[in-house]
Amino acid sequence: MNRIITISREFGSGGREVGKRLADALHCAYYDSEIEASIAQNMDLDESYIARSVENGILANIPLHFGRTIASTRLYKQQVDILVEKRKVLCQIAAASDCVIVGRAADVILAEQNPLKLFVYASMEHKLARCQRYEETSAASPKALEKEIRQVDARRARYHGMFSPIKWGDRANYHLCINTTGLEIKQLIPHLAGYAQAWFAMNGR
Amino acid sequence: MNRIITISREFGSGGREVGKRLADALHCAYYDSEIEASIAQNMDLDESYIARSVENGILANIPLHFGRTIASTRLYKQQVDILVEKRKVLCQIAAASDCVIVGRAADVILAEQNPLKLFVYASMEHKLARCQRYEETSAASPKALEKEIRQVDARRARYHGMFSPIKWGDRANYHLCINTTGLEIKQLIPHLAGYAQAWFAMNGR
Secondary structure, eight states, X not given: OOOEEEEXXXXXXXXXXXXXXXXXXXXXXXXXXXXXXXHHHHHTOOHHHHHHHHHHOTTTTSOGGGOSOHHHHHHHHHHHHXXXXXXXXXXXXXXXXXXXXXXXXXXXXXXXXXXEEEEEEOOHHHHHHHHTTSHHHHTSOHHHHHHHHHHHHHHHHHHHHTTOSSOTTOGGGOSEEEEOTTOOHHHHHHHHHHHHHHXXXXXXX | OOOEEEEEEOTTSOHHHHHHHHHHHTTOEXXXXXXXXXXXXXXXXXXXXXXXXXXXXXXXXXXXXXXXXXXXXXXXXXXXXXXXXXXXXXXXXXXXXXXXXXXXXXXXXXXXXXXXXEEEEOOHXXXXXXXXXXXXXXXXXXXXXXXXXXXXXXXXXXXXXXXXXXXXXXXXXXXEEEEOTTOOHHHHHHHHHHHHHHHHHHTTO
16 A cells, blocks of 8 residues: 555645655655646546645535526536546546645545545744745735635534545644744655654654 | 743543653653642642642632532632742742643743743543553543543643633643643654754743
8 A cells, every 4th residue: 555645734835845844855756736637638627626625625616596497407517527527636646656745625525545634734923934935925915815714624623524525634644743833844755754654663664 | 930831631641741851851850740749748738639729729628518608718718828838939949940840720820931842732532541551540431530530630621720811722822732542652752853953042041
């Protein structure tokens, strides 16, 4: 069985950076938006459209005024197809090689592969400071940014809830919960990589 | 400022072993029941009596039928004195040298020293198996043991609540939450020690 690491993360906590650097340190594949690109290609749909479905849940692409029309039924079906395709892509990825997967409820979808499940989080102050360093979020006011952070996390929790009754962010669901507040992620990686290797060795891989 | 590591832990998760081994690896002092021994000596009281106060909260040594008598007032005062003494002992320990402190709400009592705060936890199944390996808990039935595990943790949470509104076990209060389910703690220590050193270096120590 391959060594799979899943990373769940609060928005702005640096979970993606943890994943990317950990994959580099362990010389294994890294998957984030590549998952939507693959689904988009397989289904001949737009990648950003898939991303909205994958991260925001089944209703994200369906306008509120749609009602019970034939068009809405088709759209619902398409959303379910996207979820089915996503599960398929995640399973293909996990079967192909050792890898790190960020988000996408991979922790519960790939439960049978017994992945090492990490949760990355930080204080709101730290998350705000981190978001302000990135172009796409730096223009927002701290108040608007804080609202966005809470909204993104609420969407992630809701999405996770579609696949499992296990609560997103509940430490019981993870093997290691990492608070990045005030830390430089780069400095943590050798120790996290070592921890991951020890964990896999103790789990027969 | 000294390097202080506080370990909060679910009963049966191996938090004490994590603390002891981490202190050995980092060549620093380790405090667990030594804290009650010191308070007992300072106050000329029995160590097990102190332990009941320290872990179970202020009312543990006061019989329910006591009411508002002079004796009960004296006993309340003594319980408060024990808590004051405990805070004093923890501060002395933290000022004396680098150390690892297990339990005793040291994470919030020593907040000003900015300790590295770890939380150690595990699945109920793992905690039961671990408890069954130890002489003092091995005789209990799994059902009785599970009840005891829940009761001890509830007491710890209540005790913690006397010092801080921060919820015991809430990951937001810790820097790293370690799930020991299925793991041999010894194998994790080099990586946790490295993580701790990196954490202290990034926090100016």
